[in-house]
Amino acid sequence: MIFFTADTHFADPRVLRLDKRPFATLAEHDAALTDAWNAAVGPEDEVWHLGDFARGSPAQKTDRLGQLHGRKHLVAGNNDDEATLALEGWSSVSPYRELRVDGRALVLCHYAFRTWNGSGKGALDLHGHSHGRLTPIPGQYDVGVDVFRFRPVTLADILVSRRRRKSAEATSSETRL
Template identity: 40%
Template sequence: MAVHWFTSDTHFGHKGILSPRMDRPRPFASIEEHDEVQISRWNDRVRDEDIVWHLGDFAYGGGHGYARSVFDRLRGRKHLVVGNHEGQGLRLPWAAPPVQACQIHVQDPGMPRAQGVWLSHYGHRTWPNVWRGDIHLYGHSHGSLPGTARSLDVGVDSWGYRPVRLSEIQEVLDETAAREAGDAVASAMSAAA
């Protein structure tokens, strides 16, 4: 059975992503190393039959031919939620036409029920069906926008330069929810004192 994977901001071919002028420069000696590490880590996790949701900024600056050569090496049935650096990425043979944002339901093996997920390149404060328990996954912030108990950055900067499964995401969301609940109790006790 297929597994869903999520990732964002791979920036294949983007030499500027390594620049010390970036807020969070990536720790690679060259763009070739950057790209090869990401390709390897992607393919170590994703099987050909798996579904990968890429939440934008797939490639930048390397040209369409280079973006296509990387795309063809990556395993899985790949979908694109459009980011702000999508020049070469829009013309790649995605499993479905690229979208600006979308709502999906994921029920991977071992999950007792489907989970609603709102996907966007950008982090939102609210999203469709948030009050029904749907979560929100985003990229763009390169790990600088903290998640909440219901939303999380799935960009490669936050996940060791690799795609992440919903079960891993849920663990982080649960930890954040527990921390937020503890903070709320401590704040209420402090206010009552």
């Protein structure tokens, strides 16, 4: 299977304060995200991490990357330094990537685009960076852990999330009437 995620920010204390992630300590945060990743992803699965992987020394980042299941690709984010880009555990590293998954054209970048290659032809924009705070436009999906319960997700999970949100909004409006 192919999975997507972003903004794990392992070993980054700012996420507890700025993003108000529901963990008492950074160690608890990192362990919970690692457990959630490994519960979703198998050793033979492929994971596209759309940036902001981790802070810490190269050895700490290598250790964390080695604890995570799957063949991992990094689409670099603004918090991914040269040491992160050079980690041996990545199958590939790039600033931008276009893929086809389940017949869908995907544009992968850490940053959300206003428009993207193939946007008028059904291509989807998968991104991170905004930590669930950006109102999406049609075809655009934040795949960060703040949006998807701290775990990597499949394209099917991503597409269902928008339908669920629309259904919940419709139910909410009907209740107010």
